[in-house]
Amino acid sequence: MVGSTSLPRRSGELVFHDPWERKVFAIAVTLCEQGWFEWDEFRQYLMAEIAMAEHAAGPQALASVLPSYYESWLTALEKLLCEKGIVPAT
Amino acid sequence: MSAEHSHEHDRHNAPPDPRLEKHQSPAQTHILEERVQKLEALLVAKGLVATEALEELAAVYENDIGPLNGARVVARAWTDPAYKQRLLTNATVAIGELGISGLQGEHMVVVENTPSVHNVVVCTLCSCYPWPVLGLPPTWYKMAPYRSRAAIDPRGVLHEFGVDLPESVEVRVWDSSAEIRYMVLPERPQGTAHMSEQELAQLVTRDTMIGVARVEVKS
Numbered sequence: 001m002v003g004s005t006s007l008p009r010r011s012g013e014l015v016f017h018d019p020w021e022r023k024v025f026a027i028a029v030t031l032c033e034q035g036w037f038e039w040d041e042f043r044q045y046l047m048a049e050i051a052m053a054e055h056a057a058g059p060q061a062l063a064s065v066l067p068s069y070y071e072s073w074l075t076a077l078e079k080l081l082c083e084k085g086i087v088p089a090t
Numbered sequence: 091m092s093a094e095h096s097h098e099h100d101r102h103n104a105p106p107d108p109r110l111e112k113h114q115s116p117a118q119t120h121i122l123e124e125r126v127q128k129l130e131a132l133l134v135a136k137g138l139v140a141t142e143a144l145e146e147l148a149a150v151y152e153n154d155i156g157p158l159n160g161a162r163v164v165a166r167a168w169t170d171p172a173y174k175q176r177l178l179t180n181a182t183v184a185i186g187e188l189g190i191s192g193l194q195g196e197h198m199v200v201v202e203n204t205p206s207v208h209n210v211v212v213c214t215l216c217s218c219y220p221w222p223v224l225g226l227p228p229t230w231y232k233m234a235p236y237r238s239r240a241a242i243d244p245r246g247v248l249h250e251f252g253v254d255l256p257e258s259v260e261v262r263v264w265d266s267s268a269e270i271r272y273m274v275l276p277e278r279p280q281g282t283a284h285m286s287e288q289e290l291a292q293l294v295t296r297d298t299m300i301g302v303a304r305v306e307v308k309s
Contacts, residue, residue: 015151015152015225015226016148016152018114018119018122018123019123020119020122020123020125020126020127022144022145022148022152023126023130023144023148024126024129025148025151025226026143026144026145026147026148027126027129027130027133027139027144029147029193030138030139030143030144030147031133031138031139032193033193034138036138039193039194040268040269043216043218043268046216046217047215047216050215050216051215054234068114069217069229069232069233070122071122074122074125074126074129077129078125078129081129086133086136086138087129087132087133
């Protein structure tokens with residue numbers, strides 16, 4: 001029986017658009033589950049990246065000029081891991 | 091917004107918004123790929139992650155975790171009044187009774203739609219979403235138009251999703267906090283008294299559990 005809930009992504013869109021998105025998502029989740037940071041710590045960085053991106057571009061900006069959602073995710077993760085001393089400062 | 095609600099073409103997304111069209115150039119994609127590869131290599135070298143495990147995790151979120159879980163919860167609540175009470179009192183535990191739990195579902199609250207109250211869920215600041223019951227959020231949920239407008243003009247947003255509520259219905263917007271993740275318990279539609287729990291679950295779409303759609307019975 002085919003239904004909109006029988007396959008999680010049968011809602012008209014893919015969960016991840018590119019392999020790098022899958023990868024950065026999995027890295028963040030894995031490191032959190034291992035205890036390297038609380039999810040809320042990551043969330044703080046993510047909110048900041050999203051806010052910076054959206055405010056810099058202005059309220060009428062097209063999505064095409066904004067960092068994509070997972071780019072904000074990647075930048076947030078890099079900054080968090082740098083603060084934690086897990087990755088070197090760039 | 092199309093009025094079609096067939097399951098096979100369940101595109102219950104916001105109307106096309108040019109601001110949501112993300113056209114990433116190959117050069118941009120390449121730069122992002124390189125950043126991620128560099129990060130992964132560094133973490134692998136430190137023994138913190140393993141490539142195969144990362145792939146498996148992503149696959150689980152792509153294929154195994156999704157709104158079917160939430161639909162089971164809804165169908166159980168519709169058919170078992172005692173379960174519904176437990177769900178509304180302590181959602182995390184009640185959802186766990188069905189074997190559903192995990193990251194981003196540690197502090198669940200289920201809000202019930204009634205003839206006089208319609209609930210909508212949003213995360214105004216980022217994209218907080220109850221992964222164990224709904225999977226990962228759709229793109230529109232994460233984007234600025236929904237995030238700001240759902241809080242400021244929920245009736246307008248609902249209208250765009252094809253949901254028009256009389257003024258007598260109160261609209262409640264739940265903005266996810268640091269910890270709490272919300273799921274809407276939609277109203278059971280008329281004409282479903284004969285249905286099994288499994289059949290009921292198949293009526294429940296992701297968008298009805300976010301609160302931007304109502305459950306319908308296919309005619």
